[in-house]
Amino acid sequence: MKKDTKISNVVIKRLPRYRRYLKELQRKGISKISSNEFSRLIGYTASQIRQDLNNFGGFGQQGYGYNVDSLYNEISAILGLDQEYKMVIVGVGNLGQAIANYTYYYKAGFVVHGLFDVNPRLIGIKINDIEVMDYENLVEYVEDNNIDIGIICTTKDNAQEVADKLCFAGVKGIWNFAPIDLEVPDHVAVENVHLSDSLHSLAYHMNRNGESRQ
Amino acid sequence: MKKDTKISNVVIKRLPRYRRYLKELQRKGISKISSNEFSRLIGYTASQIRQDLNNFGGFGQQGYGYNVDSLYNEISAILGLDQEYKMVIVGVGNLGQAIANYTYYYKAGFVVHGLFDVNPRLIGIKINDIEVMDYENLVEYVEDNNIDIGIICTTKDNAQEVADKLCFAGVKGIWNFAPIDLEVPDHVAVENVHLSDSLHSLAYHMNRNGESRQ
DNA sequence: TAGATTGTTAATCGATTAACAATC
DNA sequence: TAGATTGTTAATCGATTAACAATC
Numbered sequence: 001m002k003k004d005t006k007i008s009n010v011v012i013k014r015l016p017r018y019r020r021y022l023k024e025l026q027r028k029g030i031s032k033i034s035s036n037e038f039s040r041l042i043g044y045t046a047s048q049i050r051q052d053l054n055n056f057g058g059f060g061q062q063g064y065g066y067n068v069d070s071l072y073n074e075i076s077a078i079l080g081l082d083q084e085y086k087m088v089i090v091g092v093g094n095l096g097q098a099i100a101n102y103t104y105y106y107k108a109g110f111v112v113h114g115l116f117d118v119n120p121r122l123i124g125i126k127i128n129d130i131e132v133m134d135y136e137n138l139v140e141y142v143e144d145n146n147i148d149i150g151i152i153c154t155t156k157d158n159a160q161e162v163a164d165k166l167c168f169a170g171v172k173g174i175w176n177f178a179p180i181d182l183e184v185p186d187h188v189a190v191e192n193v194h195l196s197d198s199l200h201s202l203a204y205h206m207n208r209n210g211e212s213r214q
Numbered sequence: 215m216k217k218d219t220k221i222s223n224v225v226i227k228r229l230p231r232y233r234r235y236l237k238e239l240q241r242k243g244i245s246k247i248s249s250n251e252f253s254r255l256i257g258y259t260a261s262q263i264r265q266d267l268n269n270f271g272g273f274g275q276q277g278y279g280y281n282v283d284s285l286y287n288e289i290s291a292i293l294g295l296d297q298e299y300k301m302v303i304v305g306v307g308n309l310g311q312a313i314a315n316y317t318y319y320y321k322a323g324f325v326v327h328g329l330f331d332v333n334p335r336l337i338g339i340k341i342n343d344i345e346v347m348d349y350e351n352l353v354e355y356v357e358d359n360n361i362d363i364g365i366i367c368t369t370k371d372n373a374q375e376v377a378d379k380l381c382f383a384g385v386k387g388i389w390n391f392a393p394i395d396l397e398v399p400d401h402v403a404v405e406n407v408h409l410s411d412s413l414h415s416l417a418y419h420m421n422r423n424g425e426s427r428q
Numbered sequence: 429t430a431g432a433t434t435g436t437t438a439a440t441c442g443a444t445t446a447a448c449a450a451t452c
Numbered sequence: 453t454a455g456a457t458t459g460t461t462a463a464t465c466g467a468t469t470a471a472c473a474a475t476c
Contacts, residue, residue, distance in 0.1 A: 015414070016408070020410075036433080045468075047469050050434065051435090054435060061433080061476060062434040065433065079418045094312040102308060175416055190416075191416035200230040202387050202403055248456085265460090275452060276450070
């Protein structure tokens with residue numbers, strides 16, 4: 001892995017997609033791919049694929065192409081998916097519960113350790129054997145258990161306060177589902193899933209079709 | 215609304231954010247804002263704000279700024295949020311149910327009319343008074359009820375088949391939560407919510423912090 | 429070795445920012 | 453009117469694509 005100059009975020013956003021397609025190739029038992037073949041598959045230009053990968057190092061071999069397995073592993077490592085992350089979910093409404101189940105079943109490497117809510121009717125119930133705890137105890141729990149990621153599934157009005165608590169307690173990242181842009185210290189990463197925004201941009205494209213596509 | 219040359223997708227992706235901040239200004243009773251004040255609030259440059267808005271028309275007034283209410287309405291109209299959209303959800307697992315509830319409670323203008331699944335234990339149950347129907351009947355239902363949007367909450371292995379059926383039945387847009395890139399006809403818009411990809415890019419940024427931010 | 433395909437530099441394209449004349 | 457702020461053109465910056473020498 002090379003890595004000296006800052007890598008652009010548009011490149012990073014493409015990495016999980018590369019990885020998904022590589023996984024699929026693995027599944028099909030394909031062990032080798034050229035940037036040209038990969039281009040036809042994934043829809044980026046061969047040039048872009050080579051440029052993107054060379055931000056991190058020379059993973060290919062001239063005259064041959066890229067080894068699927070090792071490229072998959074390299075990208076996984078670049079993304080930091082060779083580690084395990086401890087997570088808590090704050091806000092155990094419909095969305096929070098869905099995310100709890102989703103990560104429980106599908107996301108190896110991202111483990112939900114605690115669920116938190118203010119609602120007394122939720123506190124004490126279990127979701128996949130994880131008890132919902134009182135929001136009051138969030139900071140203490142995050143500190144004591146070295147939680148890496150806080151997932152915010154509260155309303156937008158509570159989201160910033162939750163973010164403040166999570167940051168204070170020492171999380172390194174926040175996965176934010178509340179429709180608001182959070183203020184956090186520089187050393188905390190935030191990734192937003194703004195469902196409304198997504199739906200609204202879908203609405204735009206539905207009304208502009210015929211013209212062209214996203 | 216001007217609108218002749220094709221507007222870049224990066225601009226469209228910013229519109230819901232403008233709209234969110236304008237809503238907030240409305241809530242605070244602020245009726246007027248300059249691109250400079252707006253810039254400080256939303257974090258885009260004043261120049262970019264003016265450029266973005268002028269893709270669609272001259273919504274401001276020299277020497278004054280922008281009227282919050284009317285700008286909010288203009289952006290809503292550009293996004294197509296002055297209409298109602300009929301939706302179905304295919305796949306009523308945890309995520310599907312969460313989305314059903316989410317849209318039910320929060321998304322005026324986007325109305326879920328039908329829920330579909332293949333699981334016999336789900337067929338017949340009701341979520342917010344909407345019965346889960348047999349996936350077999352999807353195409354017929356979408357055709358008969360002029361459904362605009364299909365929401366795909368199935369596994370990735372079934373997603374393309376569902377998309378094919380939805381397109382065949384005549385939806386204008388697909389909101390896709392399955393971790394796969396769908397192939398659809400040109401006249402159908404697709405908006406992806408790739409939760410895995412989002413989590414993976416969070417992981418990347420968590421390991422690179424100190425350096426800078428997303 | 430010859431052929432293929434990468435890694436990388438150079439050219440192009442598009443998006444953002446700066447500047448300022450138009451105008452409310 | 454003078455001051456403020458837009459709309460818009462021009463300059464810059466960054467990202468994508470093209471080209472090709474390096475090399476397996």
